Amino acid sequence: MAQQGGVLILGEVAEGQLAPATLEVLGIGRKLADQLPGPLGIAILGRGVGALANDAIAYGADVVHVVDHAAVADFTSDAYVGTTERIAKDVKPSILLLAHTANGREVGPRLAVRLQTGQASDCIEFSLENGRLTATRPCFGGAIRQTVTWPEGAAPQFATVRPKTFDQAQRNPGRQGEVISVSATEAGATRFLEQKQEPTEGVKLEDAEIIVSGGRGLGNADNFKQVEELAKVLGAAVGASRAIVDEGWVPYAYQVGLTGKTVSPNLYIAIGISGASQHMAGCAGSRVIVAINRDESADVFKYARFGVVGEYQKILPAFQRKVQELLGG
Amino acid sequence: MNIVVCVKQVPDPEQPASNLRVDANGRRVTGDPNVRPVINGYDENAVEAALRLKEAQGGKISILSVGAESARDVIKHALSMGADEGYIVEDPALSEADPWMIASALGAAIGKIGDTDLVLCGRQASDDDNGQVGPTLAEVLGLPCVTVLRAIQAQNGSLRVEQLIPDGFRAFQVPLPALLSISNEYGKPRYPTTRGIMLAARKQITSWSAADLGLGPEASKPRLQHVRYFIPARESRVEFITGETLEEAGEKLALRLREEKLI
Numbered sequence: 001m002a003q004q005g006g007v008l009i010l011g012e013v014a015e016g017q018l019a020p021a022t023l024e025v026l027g028i029g030r031k032l033a034d035q036l037p038g039p040l041g042i043a044i045l046g047r048g049v050g051a052l053a054n055d056a057i058a059y060g061a062d063v064v065h066v067v068d069h070a071a072v073a074d075f076t077s078d079a080y081v082g083t084t085e086r087i088a089k090d091v092k093p094s095i096l097l098l099a100h101t102a103n104g105r106e107v108g109p110r111l112a113v114r115l116q117t118g119q120a121s122d123c124i125e126f127s128l129e130n131g132r133l134t135a136t137r138p139c140f141g142g143a144i145r146q147t148v149t150w151p152e153g154a155a156p157q158f159a160t161v162r163p164k165t166f167d168q169a170q171r172n173p174g175r176q177g178e179v180i181s182v183s184a185t186e187a188g189a190t191r192f193l194e195q196k197q198e199p200t201e202g203v204k205l206e207d208a209e210i211i212v213s214g215g216r217g218l219g220n221a222d223n224f225k226q227v228e229e230l231a232k233v234l235g236a237a238v239g240a241s242r243a244i245v246d247e248g249w250v251p252y253a254y255q256v257g258l259t260g261k262t263v264s265p266n267l268y269i270a271i272g273i274s275g276a277s278q279h280m281a282g283c284a285g286s287r288v289i290v291a292i293n294r295d296e297s298a299d300v301f302k303y304a305r306f307g308v309v310g311e312y313q314k315i316l317p318a319f320q321r322k323v324q325e326l327l328g329g
Numbered sequence: 330m331n332i333v334v335c336v337k338q339v340p341d342p343e344q345p346a347s348n349l350r351v352d353a354n355g356r357r358v359t360g361d362p363n364v365r366p367v368i369n370g371y372d373e374n375a376v377e378a379a380l381r382l383k384e385a386q387g388g389k390i391s392i393l394s395v396g397a398e399s400a401r402d403v404i405k406h407a408l409s410m411g412a413d414e415g416y417i418v419e420d421p422a423l424s425e426a427d428p429w430m431i432a433s434a435l436g437a438a439i440g441k442i443g444d445t446d447l448v449l450c451g452r453q454a455s456d457d458d459n460g461q462v463g464p465t466l467a468e469v470l471g472l473p474c475v476t477v478l479r480a481i482q483a484q485n486g487s488l489r490v491e492q493l494i495p496d497g498f499r500a501f502q503v504p505l506p507a508l509l510s511i512s513n514e515y516g517k518p519r520y521p522t523t524r525g526i527m528l529a530a531r532k533q534i535t536s537w538s539a540a541d542l543g544l545g546p547e548a549s550k551p552r553l554q555h556v557r558y559f560i561p562a563r564e565s566r567v568e569f570i571t572g573e574t575l576e577e578a579g580e581k582l583a584l585r586l587r588e589e590k591l592i
């Protein structure tokens with residue numbers, strides 16, 4: 001028990017590394033901790049995660065609470081909540097942060113009850129004044145923003161952080177920090193059984209520089225092939241609106257949006273997508289959005305940098321031919 | 330299996346975002362007054378999940394909402410889908426409640442309903458987009474909880490559930506009683522039948538106030554303070570690419586993207 005006050009992060013591990021979303025939380029967490037007297041701490045739970053402690057320090061943590069224990073080898077919120085509750089009660093952070101991921105969504109609200117504090121969900125902006133945190137978060141499917149704060153003196157001020165919103169922390173291998181080993185709370189009533197992730201063919205949405213996305217305007221499932229073809233030519237990943245995931249044209253893994261993936265490519269090409277706020281919530285962070293839609297008043301054009309108004313059936317083949325020509329293919 | 334499904338009434342999320350208005354002091358968001366509020370979409374999926382579990386296991390489905398008088402409409406909707414009983418918690422003191430206060434009220438109401446094996450919520454409300462009330466309620470009731478589910482199977486006294494994660498799912502075994510939150514991937518909710526609508530029309534909805542639930546001072550104190558709502562500024566700066574024909578426009582788009590070094 002060393003840390004008192006400051007910022008505490010609950011880290012996540014993905015494929016043996018600190019998850020990208022956690023590196024982002026470390027980025028914003030470091031900035032907030034720099035404005036507070038206390039340190040930046042991070043808890044890392046899992047089997048064999050001790051090796052990541054130095055990494056966390058390089059990414060800005062001052063204190064790393066390592067829970068290397070069988071009870072947290074696989075995720076269950078029962079075990080994670082119990083363990084992180086103990087750490088948080090020990091170190092009494094003034095701010096507690098975790099990424100708004102599958103784990104964070106489930107752990108956050110439960111942990112907030114245990115710590116008798118409020119939690120703000122899916123935050124995209126923070127400001128700190130005299131130790132008092134204010135957070136801004138999207139709501140109403142991304143159409144509205146809400147600013148919230150915590151009652152005077154509340155601790156910790158607890159928030160989940162929307163992935164792909166903040167820059168990842170800078171890595172500095174020379175940094176020094178403290179590593180504390182913590183035991184886990186025994187697994188709770190819920191038992192982890194299995195995890196299945198279908199490997200995506202081609203480029204992953206999360207990593208893509210270019211994404212081509214299709215929506216209901218394509219007309220039918222078969223026409224989605226044209227989106228895939230264009231993506232192939234561009235070396236792009238393929239995305240979709242929820243409308244066509246619900247129709248069963250493409251799997252859920254393709255869904256971009258509030259309840260799908262959040263992406264931020266250099267170029268996002270939306271074809272036959274109306275631009276509902278819930279869809280744009282997942283891609284508005286793209287550097288450039290291009291929209292092809294036959295309705296010139298479609299909301300997607302409010303987000304787009306370039307647009308073509310008309311039937312995609314006519315526009316797309318010509319666009320693709322020209323792209324191929326330009327790329328020398 | 331006795332199931333309580335928590336349902337919330339929300340502004341219709343299918344209405345264009347441009348319908349939404351924030352009042353002068355940033356306290357309230359309203360949609361078009363001519364567009365009827367609806368049952369939160371994920372809560373309708375949760376009602377569907379409850380109906381399928383009941384079909385397989387027997388039992389009783391209670392529908393519970395904290396809301397204004399108009400929230401009776403969404404309770405009736407769930408009853409007309411085939412649920413058995415409706416409960417509403419109506420109290421002005423809860424009109425601007427945070428997730429903690431809502432969960433505390435729901436928890437007390439579920440205690441009063443009694444004898445519950447399973448509580449179902451939606452993954453999030455499409456107005457506040459918090460996704461908090463489910464897991465918060467699980468803590469209030471001291472139940473295990475798994476969120477954002479796409480499948481539930483009952484198997485002798487416990488449940489096998491599948492939680493949505495990026496590119497796939499994770500499966501858990503959860504003992505009963507438990508709280509689960511449902512995502513739309515679970516499956517389409519059924520439409521009410523004419524008979525269902527008639528049966529629902531005759532059902533009484535039990536109404537409780539905060540005082541009826543005996544909510545203590547801790548349950549009535551918000552843990553998160555609303556500061557304000559606002560509409561994010563968005564400047565459209567779209568450049569429309571045109572041509573003699575749409576084919577030409579398509580080609581010019583490619584050239585323009587090349588010029589910007591985007592491809």
Ligand SMILES: Cc1cc2nc3c(=O)[nH]c(=O)nc-3n(C[C@H](O)[C@H](O)[C@H](O)COP(=O)(O)OP(=O)(O)OC[C@H]3O[C@@H](n4cnc5c(N)ncnc54)[C@H](O)[C@@H]3O)c2cc1C
Nearest residue numbers: 215216217241242243257258259260272274278279294312
């Ligand atoms: C709680 C909640 C969460 C949600 N989460 C998500 C999410 O994560 N992701 C998501 O995408 N949605 C989400 N939605 C759904 C969202 O509100 C929209 O319904 C959905 O995004 C619409 O998909 P679409 O644009 O493909 O279809 P539509 O809105 O039907 O738009 C089709 C578009 O295609 C155009 N079009 C038609 N024919 C042609 C043609 N021949 N050529 C060119 N253009 C054509 C039309 O003009 C129209 O603009 C969510 C909704 C709710 C309530």
Ligand SMILES: Nc1ncnc2c1ncn2[C@@H]1O[C@H](COP(=O)(O)O)[C@@H](O)[C@H]1O
Nearest residue numbers: 335336395450451453454459460461462
């Ligand atoms: N006022 C309410 N009455 C009943 N259930 C609610 C209420 N608010 C939220 N819920 C339930 O909790 C889920 C998550 O809501 P939220 O945390 O507001 O996003 C919803 O899908 C409902 O199942």
